[in-house]
Amino acid sequence: MATKVVMEALSPTMEEGRLVKWVKNEGDAVKTGDVIAEVETDKAVMELVARADGVLRKRLANEGDASAVGTLLGVIAGADENIDALIGGAAPAAAPAQAEAGGDTDAKAPANQAVAETREAVGQSSVPASPEQSQGEASSPPQPSAGSTTKGAGSAPPAARLTPPRPQPPPAPKGNGARPGAAPGKAVERQRTSPLARRLASERGIELGGIQGSGPGGRIVKRDIENAKSKGGAARSAAAERLGSEGDFKDIPLTQIRKTIARRLAESNGPVPTFFLTAELDVTRAAEMRTQLAEMGDGYKASFNDIVIKAVALALSEHPEVNAHWLNDKIRQFNRIHVAMAVAVEDGLITPVLFDADRLQLWEISARARELAGRARERKLTPEEYTGATFTVSNLGMFGIDQFTAIINPPEAGILAVGGVEEKPVVFDGRVEVRQRMRVTMSCDHRAIDGATGAKFLQTVRRFIENPLSLVI
Amino acid sequence: MAVVTYRDALTQALREELQRDDRVFLMGEEVAQYNGAYKVSKGLLDEFGPMRIVDTPITELGFAGVGVGAAMVGLRPIVEFMTWNFALLALDQVVNAAAKMMYMSGGQYSMPMVFRGPNGAALQLSAQHSQAWESWLAHIPGLKVCTPGTPADAKGLLKAAIRDDNPVVFLEGEMLYNTKGEVPEGEHIVPIGVAEVKREGDHCSIITHGKMVLVGMKIADDLAKEGITLDVVDLRTVRPMDVEAIARSVQKTNRAVVLEEGWEMCGVGAQVVDFIQRECFDDLDAPVLRVHQEDVPMPYAKNLERAAKPDAAKAIAAVRKVLYLD
Numbered sequence: 001m002a003t004k005v006v007m008e009a010l011s012p013t014m015e016e017g018r019l020v021k022w023v024k025n026e027g028d029a030v031k032t033g034d035v036i037a038e039v040e041t042d043k044a045v046m047e048l049v050a051r052a053d054g055v056l057r058k059r060l061a062n063e064g065d066a067s068a069v070g071t072l073l074g075v076i077a078g079a080d081e082n083i084d085a086l087i088g089g090a091a092p093a094a095a096p097a098q099a100e101a102g103g104d105t106d107a108k109a110p111a112n113q114a115v116a117e118t119r120e121a122v123g124q125s126s127v128p129a130s131p132e133q134s135q136g137e138a139s140s141p142p143q144p145s146a147g148s149t150t151k152g153a154g155s156a157p158p159a160a161r162l163t164p165p166r167p168q169p170p171p172a173p174k175g176n177g178a179r180p181g182a183a184p185g186k187a188v189e190r191q192r193t194s195p196l197a198r199r200l201a202s203e204r205g206i207e208l209g210g211i212q213g214s215g216p217g218g219r220i221v222k223r224d225i226e227n228a229k230s231k232g233g234a235a236r237s238a239a240a241e242r243l244g245s246e247g248d249f250k251d252i253p254l255t256q257i258r259k260t261i262a263r264r265l266a267e268s269n270g271p272v273p274t275f276f277l278t279a280e281l282d283v284t285r286a287a288e289m290r291t292q293l294a295e296m297g298d299g300y301k302a303s304f305n306d307i308v309i310k311a312v313a314l315a316l317s318e319h320p321e322v323n324a325h326w327l328n329d330k331i332r333q334f335n336r337i338h339v340a341m342a343v344a345v346e347d348g349l350i351t352p353v354l355f356d357a358d359r360l361q362l363w364e365i366s367a368r369a370r371e372l373a374g375r376a377r378e379r380k381l382t383p384e385e386y387t388g389a390t391f392t393v394s395n396l397g398m399f400g401i402d403q404f405t406a407i408i409n410p411p412e413a414g415i416l417a418v419g420g421v422e423e424k425p426v427v428f429d430g431r432v433e434v435r436q437r438m439r440v441t442m443s444c445d446h447r448a449i450d451g452a453t454g455a456k457f458l459q460t461v462r463r464f465i466e467n468p469l470s471l472v473i
Numbered sequence: 474m475a476v477v478t479y480r481d482a483l484t485q486a487l488r489e490e491l492q493r494d495d496r497v498f499l500m501g502e503e504v505a506q507y508n509g510a511y512k513v514s515k516g517l518l519d520e521f522g523p524m525r526i527v528d529t530p531i532t533e534l535g536f537a538g539v540g541v542g543a544a545m546v547g548l549r550p551i552v553e554f555m556t557w558n559f560a561l562l563a564l565d566q567v568v569n570a571a572a573k574m575m576y577m578s579g580g581q582y583s584m585p586m587v588f589r590g591p592n593g594a595a596l597q598l599s600a601q602h603s604q605a606w607e608s609w610l611a612h613i614p615g616l617k618v619c620t621p622g623t624p625a626d627a628k629g630l631l632k633a634a635i636r637d638d639n640p641v642v643f644l645e646g647e648m649l650y651n652t653k654g655e656v657p658e659g660e661h662i663v664p665i666g667v668a669e670v671k672r673e674g675d676h677c678s679i680i681t682h683g684k685m686v687l688v689g690m691k692i693a694d695d696l697a698k699e700g701i702t703l704d705v706v707d708l709r710t711v712r713p714m715d716v717e718a719i720a721r722s723v724q725k726t727n728r729a730v731v732l733e734e735g736w737e738m739c740g741v742g743a744q745v746v747d748f749i750q751r752e753c754f755d756d757l758d759a760p761v762l763r764v765h766q767e768d769v770p771m772p773y774a775k776n777l778e779r780a781a782k783p784d785a786a787k788a789i790a791a792v793r794k795v796l797y798l799d
Binding site: 001194196197214215216221 | 727754755756757758759797799
């Protein structure tokens with residue numbers, strides 16, 4: 001049976017992808033799971049794998065093309081199977097244009113397509129498609145036909161119907177956040193999901209947004225959930241599981257006062273009512289420790305950023321109210337501590353996560369952070385490596401920034417912005433001394449964290465960083 | 474256990490109940506001297522005599538009414554219709570008299586009677602004589618509707634129906650009379666309103682009743698060779714319906730195909746699907762599909778009749794679809 005190769009949602013927030021490279025040629029035999037193409041998502045270059053056994057009969061997209069999620073890219077089928085119907089239905093770009101030109105004969109094209117699509121939808125395979133449709137347009141990649149909707153012969157643009165609209169991730173997903181790139185204002189397309197699949201996903205903490213449905217019209221069915229789980233193919237499942245297993249968090253129901261605070265502050269200050277707390281920390285001793293560690297050998301080296309992450313992780317363990325997500329109807333406090341670090345990449349940023357950071361030794365944080373940052377810059381991170389954080393640290397000290405405010409990555413409740421280390425004259429033990437100082441600014445979602453709560457958290461961060469031995473014992 | 478035909482299983486039930494309770498009597502067209510149009514009452518006239526095995530004129534409404542009156546005064550009549558297609562003439566007695574007597578008399582009259590006869594299509598009997606009536610009858614509060622699909626269920630349900638103090642509509646499969654199966658001898662009662670899982674499987678539930686039970690079992694055996702196992706739930710009684718059995722099965726398999734002999738519109742399957750979507754919504758991995766007679770009067774032509782009837786191939790196609798195999 002012929003199977004479509006479509007642009008899959010390979011990251012939780014992906015809306016379109018760029019086909020970087022075809023790995024398989026037309027005519028190549030493929031097996032389920034074989035890599036057939038490389039696709040650049042909003043975050044990384046990912047592998048697009050075959051969802052069926054057969055022969056890659058047709059490649060409909062060119063390398064370098066960007067396509068919306070759900071767009072038909074190719075067809076896998078038996079060597080001799082007739083795939084005209086699939087390809088014919090997939091060539092929508094010109095159909096509305098024909099209709100636009102007017103005339104009876106032209107008007108038939110969308111009508112035929114409608115028939116094809118209807119049959120497609122009910123799962124029938126043999127569809128009579130006119131030859132010129134299947135041949136002539138096969139090479140032109142389907143485009144999201146913006147603007148053509150209003151023209152034409154009154155039928156919806158075929159592209160919109162043939163390729164079921166892929167879901168956007170829900171605006172405020174449970175468990176882990178829409179990354180900064182997500183556009184919260186966009187319309188949420190309907191995700192087709194069987195009731196059972198929906199229930200299983202919810203029970204297992206799997207986000208549906210990252211799953212490609214294999215049922216009619218892209219419906220996510222039970223087997224897709226099971227595959228997502230077993231293959232780890234769903235970006236969110238691993239991260240969601242990490243955060244979602246029972247006992248790893250505590251949901252705090254919202255009190256009336258908390259609800260009112262949340263509502264009023266959001267009205268006043270955008271969807272995430274944020275306030276900022278700045279503290280200047282003395283890192284002279286931390287700097288000394290760094291020097292000592294470096295002298296012990298490369299394996300012990302730690303950056304200021306590593307020290308901050310370790311201190312933050314330990315502080316979070318003392319302040320669970322900060323290690324939390326704002327979930328609109330509740331605040332979820334996590335028992336485990338997963339600290340994300342913002343890493344600048346060529347055309348944006350990404351936030352790889354140090355899972356269970358409070359349990360990692362400083363040298364482990366250091367090694368892991370270096371490795372993650374390296375792969376982030378090469379865009380080689382897998383989605384589960386950059387989702388699932390409970391708190392984020394962002395550091396621009398290396399750019400000579402003294403102090404800045406970072407934007408919270410919802411649904412996380414806070415983020416710590418770290419400035420550069422600077423020598424300054426300060427009053428120390430009753431006399432003026434030159435000390436190493438570093439400014440940190442915490443952004444807090446006021447719906448979840450109050451001023452005093454954030455301040456106490458920063459006090460703890462200060463205690464750890466100013467007494468750096470506590471970070472290595 | 475003895476292997477007997479569906480027909481003989483019914484005869485056993487009639488004979489045993491006639492012997493057990495002398496208030497029980499059988500009447501209908503040709504039931505006595507001719508031994509029944511389908512020979513279900515064979516030998517009963519000789520054994521029980523003309524007061525208990527009663528031939529009637531061709532007057533369905535009349536003798537059904539006699540049955541209702543007899544039940545009101547304490548007898549336990551069994552009214553045989555030569556086919557349920559003829560029973561349309563008697564529906565006023567079935568629906569307006571028998572089904573409502575207890576209710577409208579304020580509980581003064583119970584109605585311990587059975588209306589029985591062959592139901593559904595046979596072969597080339599054409600549009601007027603090839604109809605499955607269970608959805609019509611099951612629509613009526615006050616009636617119980619039995620649709621046995623196997624000889625053992627035919628015997629056990631008929632005995633239960635005769636002993637029931639409510640009017641029971643008993644729909645036999647015209648094409649089932651010659652089918653054979655193991656039937657327990659003597660006292661064998663199948664309780665009304667209890668389904669039976671005829672084949673156990675994990676991949677898809679087949680909810681069915683009556684003649685289609687055999688089709689359900691056949692496709693279960695066929696598909697098992699491909700590794701697809703079906704849970705075949707034989708409702709046995711359409712009203713009351715054993716909804717717990719349906720739920721148990723669908724919760725196990727997450728998908729269902731409802732297989733019935735009658736038409737689609739307002740059919741028994743519509744009721745089953747309604748129940749499933751309400752009670753098993755979160756268990757469903759696919760829409761529930763129905764297999765039924767095409768929405769036309771039954772054609773006489775053999776090829777068209779075959780095309781109009783539900784069959785194994787149509788049922789398998791539906792199963793494959795809910796399994797997302799096609």
